[in-house]
Amino acid sequence: MASGKMILYWGSGSAPCWRPMLVLAEKGLSDKCTSKRLEFSKGQHKGTDILAINPRGQLPAFQDGDVVVNESGAICMYLEEKYSDDSNRLLPQNVNERAEVYQRMFETSNIISNVQEPIVRYRYRTKTEDLDHGYLKEKTVKAKEELDRWNTILKGKDYLCGGKFTMADVFFYPYLALFVRSGAKLADQPELERYYETVSKRPSVQATWPPHWKEGPGPGTLSDL
Template sequence: MTSPVKVYGPPMSTAVSRVLACLIEKDVDFQVIPVNMSKGEHKKPEFLKMQPFGQVPAFQDDKISLFESRAICRYICEKYADKGNRGLYGTSPLAKASIDQWLEAEAQSFNPPSSALVFQLAFAPRMKLKQDPGVIKQNEEKLAKVLDVYEERLGDSQFLAGDEFSLADLSHLPNSNYLLSVTDRGALFTSRKNVGRWWDEISSRDSWKKVVEMQKSP
């Protein structure tokens, strides 16, 4: 029996939840190791050996340590290619390239404005921090432009990288879920016919439902 891989960090974290969704899709056994960030556990020397930037998640598979959630997801898909959802990261060079380009779009174009909105609208109130209306307005406009591109793309294909659910779609789940379930900005998605249809499909996957349940656990 191989020991389960270890994911360090709280499921509430968008980056941690991205990795958890990937592991569930790939049917890989895992263990979540709590990291108390309010006590600064992510800045302690033993954690920094795994994640030198002091962020979550950190990931261990036997003697291998990795950081950065998208790189971890690619690794999981490659190492455990024959497990679970085999097409999650494509099965040909062209399929992988298509997934990679939309993963890059998520990381470079979608993530910055959506992360800013998640922080301002979902986390700042919980942390008793003042919201910045200028930051909210600016990033809402940026995200709308990105979603306009997605709307056009999703009129041509069922999912971002083609007609199969992939890592490209999965990577969008964490931030989108906060915007649609915790904030009043869900219309950014639902007002766009194709984006709304896409969101309904990807958010109803069993893997993501399990992650949401993990986020609700104390």
């Protein structure tokens, strides 16, 4: 059970923010945690209240009583270590199985460096008339290769590490959902598409779906995928 007042500061549509929200939901802790949504567009994540607990002015930021934890992965691991039982574990107790989950968790950095940063973030921050289309063509090829790798990983599996939803899925799925939101069709990655449809139906995902995504379609920045 929760031992202190939990507060999660987050922003809608942020994959890092979505991660701890999923963990809280999977563990049945969402109603025990005060949810404070901030608007990135208004610079609320740079407010004095946030800077007091996270000098970097980044989200998510998390408090559990007197404990402050920043960085999405750290928050997820804190929640896993403190609030796990046999009904809601996201990390296997078997060390060999846990090693596979760890590998996929940290392997997720590759979709950030090969898809999120070079295409999604680049297009978001660059004016249309300033886009380097040669650069985008090159990065799109690498992005497809990255998605193909994950498609192979998922062959014959419901989730990244087999038949159970684990912390690996918590780390990976929010970025995949962001890519689909940004126009990725996954037509060449049927296993990845199946996985996306499966995980999207989980109660924890439905309960934490980014609010502003329900208001309309995404930007289409990954329509070539």
